Amino acid sequence: MRLFLMGCVLGVGLSVSGCRKEDPPDAGAIRARVSYATFRPGCLTLTVTDVEDPSRTDTAEIRMEPSARSDVRTVAVLGRAGWSRDLRLTATAHERSCTGPVVARHEITTQVPAVGTHEVELDLRALDLDDDGYVSMDGAFPGSDCNDDDAAIHPAATELCDGVDNNCANGEADAPGGAEYYPDADGDGYGDSNALPNLSCNPPQGYIREGGDCDDRDPAVHPNQAEFICDGKDDNCDNVIDNDPFDVGVTCQAEGNCPGVKQCAGNALTACVSTEVPREWFLDEDGDGHAGTSVGLWCAEPPTGAVETNTDCDESSRFVSGSATEVCDRLDNDCDGLVDEDVADCDPEDWSMTDATPATLVWETVAAYAGNKGWLGGRDGQIAHVDGDTISVVATCPDPWQSSWVASSGRVFMGSGAGKFTTRLPTDSGACDEVDGLADASINGMVGFENGNRVALYAVDSAGRIILWNYEEGAPTQEAPRELTQLYDNLRSIDGTSPYTLFAAGAENVAPGTQRPVVWRGPTQEGGTWEREVRGDAGEERYFYGIRVLSPSHVYVVGAAGLFLERSGTTWTTKPPIMLPTETPADIRALVAFGSKAIYAVSSGTNNIHFFDGTAWSPAFEPSSRMNALSGTGPGDVWVAGDSGALVRWRP
Known part of the structure; x- marks a missing residue:
């Protein structure tokens, strides 16, 4: 069978034009009447498809009268060899041209008769009411005219900023003065950056010019603000999560000087987190050459002098370390957990x-040196030198002697209740030479530091003065004692391991007739000031009498009514008091310390010499007289002096 047009040929590679009614051929044919109305097709086509084999298809354009908005075009379709007689005919109208949108389509199925002609109707309907050449967007096959009632509005029109979408595209954005507007659903003044902008001359309801809102559901999230919560979200829409002020992801120094990055550690804070594993480091605080005080975990650059090996079980005592030898002194010298084990005759x-x-004689102060030698000072102007079991009283030394300190050479320095100083060597003879202090206030405590043949002697008096006496052995003249500062408290004791680790203790004047315990810490560097560290409760009639410094991190202070405090690191804590048989706390008048587990003290209410092992007090010895002062060159050389000229020593 052959397929072709009568008057209008339909076939592959053949042109087709509309034609008027003509006589049909002798063979069977289909006469297709294609009509259209109310628009001018830009292109009109007829497609013929073999129903039995849809791959057999032909399309041809139908010629039209350009001026006609309604017309009927007749097309004859004949059979074609190899095709079946069952055909599907599809008429299609395009807007403006054959490449324009389809605006009308009609499809029927029919059969080519064996002889004669079979007529079919294909009707195409579309609206171009304003006759501007563009079909209305309404209908099953919409055109491109967004307003078919106005011939001035169509896709080819010039856009104007007049409140009308003249060219049916993008609102008024392409008009002079048009702009992009964004929906602002959360009302925070910033439009949704994820939404397509509305292009208009004026903002539509709910739209604003400013975009950039990365979360238009949350009014708290918008540009031009700092991040307000550390939560893994971009609160200020700058495409950076949890930046200023949290700075998440910024490099930082973690604990132990480890390199790290900042991460959220809560809604309002960050932490510096490192992937490196720091190591623990230790310092030698007690000066015995072995480190045991942890300074924490460090990746690099630990504190000066720190080592990674812990070889000291007690950094409060220079007599204890991992390599020390056990001796008879009530301490675990070798860090094996035992005290004085395997020491003969201990x-x-x-x-x-x-x-x-x-x-x-009443001794008020004692200062030991050189193993079995020392000095005693007391009331009624009495000073004595001790050499072994021999006590040699100096003939004439006026003033009641309250405090003392002795250098390694045996030179003793003493302070009196009348504000005087004296100093002498064991080889000196005759009366004591008195040196004026700063006033007649009692010099209650002193400590010295040697540097070659020079001694820097620090003393405190009852008027709160910190006094420095620089003494040079063999100098033809000596400097006079001078005031470093005045704290206006009744200072009773001073001690330290260097001029920059000094602590002073006594009673603070709260009001006339009212005092309370106080501890002052001296400057840690040149030009520093004294700082108050401990204050008792207002109105308490209690005093600190004695203080001992083992290291900057281990300080002990004692006083009236059982006062006993320990400074560990930078924290002061209360330790157990000495209890009398009457179940009342004793006044602790003096102490000497060789470590946190080797402290000796004397108190009121009993003649006992008390020993503190780090946990509790126990009687170490009960002399027949009251004891007033303590000293010692080490935990195996303890000196205690007191009333009736008594000197008690433990030298195992």
């Missing part, structure tokens, strides 16, 4: 007592 109760004459 008797902690083997104290010796020597009485000076006359028995009316």
